[in-house]
Amino acid sequence: MTSPLDDLERLRASIDNMDAILLHTLAERFKLTQQVGVLKAQNDMPPADKAREARQIERLQSLAAESGLDPAFAEKFLNFIVAEVIRHHEKIRSSS
Numbered sequence: 001m002t003s004p005l006d007d008l009e010r011l012r013a014s015i016d017n018m019d020a021i022l023l024h025t026l027a028e029r030f031k032l033t034q035q036v037g038v039l040k041a042q043n044d045m046p047p048a049d050k051a052r053e054a055r056q057i058e059r060l061q062s063l064a065a066e067s068g069l070d071p072a073f074a075e076k077f078l079n080f081i082v083a084e085v086i087r088h089h090e091k092i093r094s095s096s
C-alpha cells in the first residue's frame with residue numbers, strides 16, 4: 001500500500017509534467033503571435049482585433065463546457081494571454 005505522501009509525490013510529479021506542457025505550448029503560441037505582430041507592424045494593422053478575440057472566446061467557452069471546465073475561466077485565461085500578446089505587438093510596432 002502506498003502512503004499518502006507517496007501519493008502526493010506521484011500526483012505532484014504529474015502536475016509538474018503538465019505545467020511543463022502548458023509552458024512549452026504557450027511558448028509555441030507566442031512564437032506564432034510574434035510573427036503576427038511583425039506582419040501587423042509591417043502592414044500598419046492595429047495590434048488588437050476585438051472581433052477575432054470574440055470568436056476565440058466563444059469557441060473556447062464551448063470547448064471548456066465540453067471538457068468540464070468553467071467557461072468563465074476559459075475567457076479569463078484567453079484574455080490574460082491576449083493582453084500579453086498585445087503588449088508584445090505594441091513593442092514590435094514601436095521598435096519598427
Ligand SMILES: C=C(O[C@@H]1C=C(C(=O)O)C=C[C@H]1O)C(=O)O
Pocket residue numbers: 033036047048049050052053056081082085086
Ligand atoms: C494574434 C493576433 O493579435 C491579437 C492577439 C490574439 C491572440 O493572441 O490570439 C488575437 C487577436 C488579436 O487581438 C491576431 O490578430 O490574430
